[in-house]
Amino acid sequence: MNQQIEKKKLPNIKNIIIVASGKGGVGKSTVAAGVAMSLAGEGYKTGLLDADIFGPSVPLLFDLQDAKPEVEVRDGKQCLMPFEKYGIKLMSIGFFIDTKQAVVWRGPRVSSGISQLLSDTYWGELDYLVIDTPPGTGDVHITLLQNFETSGAVVVTTPQQMALADVKKAVDMFNDPQIGTPIFGIVENMAWFSPTAHPEEKYFLFGKGGGQSLANEFNLPLVAQIPFNEKMGESCDAGKMAELLTDKSIKAAFNQLFNGIISK
């Protein structure tokens, strides 16, 4: 990365929020979808772009598994038309690839595919576009962060100390002078488990304080702690995103995150 690339501002999108994680399976896509639901629920014009080429989640989360976006001419340009659910404009790399097969794209193809998905989707006017990225730090991140103006990132982790080295790589990437993307903070997902019948009880299944110590280590705020909630897993896997924020503790956690983002 020696060359400074001029970043493109998408004129109709006020804020682009990147959701990243050091490693896979920590709940990054769930967090991205939950933030988008919270923003839309508060009346912000919201979009969600699923750029996770290795495991796109939007088709499953929003029950759009067989959906194929239409192409329409808008303002003299061929545009991909996003789907809209719960007031969120949705686009996913998963609408264009066979999600049952491994994606073996190389760098330039990833880069042009992701840039096209972002620039050629007809988002209309948006207050916030949330982008779910693949785990780790790779071509998708470099493409988005070097080529487009983004407002900031949230880094999702689980409480285990093991996550430290992976989170460090993600933080270093956002801090790189060529990238220069502010980090809103760390989100600790699956922070504890509370049985539905005893919501006041907290069981720290994966250890306690991991998110806070990660945040301290990198001098970042811990913007939210999201409990492990079996209903949340079930409703996400069944494509029932509307149920996600019906649980009080989950709603409170996403409100915390939402406030951490909009206050910046």
Ligand SMILES: Nc1ncnc2c1ncn2[C@@H]1O[C@H](COP(=O)(O)OP(=O)(O)OP(=O)(O)O)[C@@H](O)[C@H]1O
């Ligand atoms: N707080 C939670 N409580 C219960 N289940 C959760 C929670 N967060 C995520 N899950 C579940 O964990 C699984 C992995 O979540 P998700 O797909 O969001 O992770 P990811 O980090 O995006 O994964 P990938 O590495 O594939 O991109 C999903 O089945 C999801 O429903």
